[in-house]
Amino acid sequence: xxxxxxxxxxxxxxxxxxxxxxxxxxNPKYLHFSWRLFRYAVVVxxxxxxxxxxxxxxxxxx
Numbered sequence: 001x002x003x004x005x006x007x008x009x010x011x012x013x014x015x016x017x018x019x020x021x022x023x024x025x026x027n028p029k030y031l032h033f034s035w036r037l038f039r040y041a042v043v044v045x046x047x048x049x050x051x052x053x054x055x056x057x058x059x060x061x062x
Contacts, residue, residue, distance in 0.1 A: 004048065011041045 018034030021027070 008041075008045075011037065015041075 015034045015038050018030045018037070022030040022034070
């Protein structure tokens, strides 16, 4: 779980860095990179949350 938190913090820092680079240089490639990384991060986060919910709901008897 600590690995997911670390990846989340690094993702937030990278997105913020890309937005800051865009504001400093006005080069749109930094903004596109940040937006793409944000979208992928949301998809991965929702997938992980769905798996956690599925794990709680689907009780598999042994």
